[in-house]
Amino acid sequence: MKRTEQIKRCFQGALRSALLPAALMATLLSVSACGGGSQAGAPTPPATPVALEASPPGALRGYVQQKLGEQVDQGLALAHAYGKVSVVADVNMTGGAFTTTSSSGGASTATAFSSTTLQEVGVDEPDLMKTDGQRIFSLLSDEPYSYRLNKLRVDRRLDDGSLQAEGSLTLGESSPQAGASPVLGGVEYGGEEYITGLHLSANGEQVALLGQKYPRYTYSSATAPTPVIGTNGVDVTADIGFSDYSVIYTPVTPEQAVIDLVSTSHPIAKSRSVRIDGNLVESRMIGNILYLVTTWYPQLTTITTAMDTATTAERKAAIAGLTNKDLLPTITITSANAKDAAVTQPLMADTDCYLQSKNASYGVQMTSITALNLASPTLERASRCFLGGTEALYMSAKNVYLATSRYTTQGSDGIVAYANQAHTDIHKFAIDGMAINYRGSGEVSGHLGWDPSKNAYRMGEYQNFLHVLTYTAQRGWFGELDASKTEAQPSPAILTVLREDASGTQLTTVSTLPNAKRPQPIGLSGEQVYAVRFLGERGYVVTFRRTDPLYILDLADPSDPKVSGELKTNGYSDYLLPVSNGLLLGVGKDANDTGRVQGVKLSLFDVADAANPKEVATRTIGKTGSSSGLDYGSHGINIFTTGGVSRVALPVTVNETLYEAPNSFFGGTMSWYDPSYRGLARFDIDIANKTLTERPTLVGQTFTPGQYGHDGWLGFERSVQLDAHVYYLTGLGQVMGSAW
16 A cells, blocks of 8 residues: 555544544544554653642743753654644634525424433533424534534424424535645645534523544655665665655644534524634533633744754754744634634733643643633633643533543554553643633542543542542553453552642542552453443442443542442443432443453443342343444433433444355354444333333334445434434434434
């Protein structure tokens, strides 16, 4: 394969995961065949105090200059590969193909309706489908064989439960045609824009669409290295396969995190565009306040030009010339009125940033928290930042916790390796409307797990205590790997309880588990931590290798947490969802006695008696290879409780068609199960009787033998429930309605 085609395929493969936040994508790329690990020569930082420090005028510039100088001293390349990137927020601005159909009488407002599956009640998360009880807003893809959400659809619910199309908005940009770069003379590719989720403001007047625009690159031929002849007379450089490394690719246009704010009034209108330098990590919304967490590498283009040939003195002189303008992210607001010029300002002052002076890392990445008031005519905003990266965001009603490991993961083929003695830093910021205030930082042993899509669920706040479940083993598997083929290794999961101290700078450790008093490990030898859920005075942990132990943690006494109950079943749960009356729903995969994964499994646990948990009902859907919407993130399930019944709607791809083919390597035949259909599986949980009853699946797509069903993606499927009806967004971009 030519290197140019290999690069293109690497980017196409990465972009297919466009629903994932930018920070999560960076983690995925580090464990894929298209990426590597940490920067060569980077130091292994020791455990140090992690408290952030206020930045007096000029301190931010001095801090960054110091770190860049240390990079030069160590002979490292100055980190500028990302160039200048931007977050983009478009507020009610005209543009894009838009169509509207008239809406006549008969509109209906539901008396009760479901919401996105949330980690914390009242803290909204971006999803693909939301409703205000009258209208349903859906992000969908109607492009065959596409992994790009390209349309916002608005439907109004009528009295009889049917839907009337109210409008649609074409989203994003397709990949520009490759062509010669007018600047660098190379060939350009990339530049795709992806919308990944939406928020609906509390007043129902704004829809916030979130997304990412990936950089447009040029690639051109590189000069072959000078041959190096080894002692055996062989050209050593030939062994590295220079043909695989003979392309230089450089970003020409920046990467942009995209947010479009759309008015829900009829007709839909747009009014302004907002751009913030940085990659979008995640977002949350409380009421009408949208909170954005972004990361950004300072603009270093001016000092990295021709740095390959510069002397050490010349590099340090260039670093000394940096100003705050080169370092601080900016915000640009553009009005829809063509007569109004765009206004660009620093996102915050340098004194609004915090430093971690005792951090031994050479990095200069910035993390920003920005609040936007969507109900404000002037789009009121506030921001804070700190020097350091962020891998995971957990947000309660009053606080934001940002976590990052000091070590980069490496791996391939589903196996992830973490550095020995990994530690995770956690920074706490209090939020109150537009106010964002730093409250302290803490450190926990281990990392938040091998699957970044679940990292937020490793944390939970209760009565001002933060509970964190970390994993300290060095190796794990990512996604779904046959556990029967993995080696048994110790699986020490650690619970850490943290509390903000009186100084307002530290999150101090109150207790850990296991400990000398309670040495029982959380997890058996060789197991991985799968599902974690903190709910009030309890924590629930699922580990897996061949069986699925469910551990119940008693958190009532922050100084003395303990394992209060344990239950072993086959398979595992990826997510644990609370149900009333002491019930807990687990959704994941079944497994046989050897740990080989089977179909999608739902487990209903009775945890009313923490010392004696029971699995009171199970259902398995499909054979090996079957999957559910929860395989793509926590929003792939919808639960709505009404009349003493919790109604569960779960998109699934069901593999039941046995397919056989010749085995060209070992002879004979090999067999597997192909997809038979994709649809919305439905279940009733009778809360009083603690039963799980299956309803007929709403089939959205069927497959013929050998058809893999890539013309629609399960990760794009969602559902919402309004009164006695359910509405199913299929991977083909259709919205199906049905009485429950």
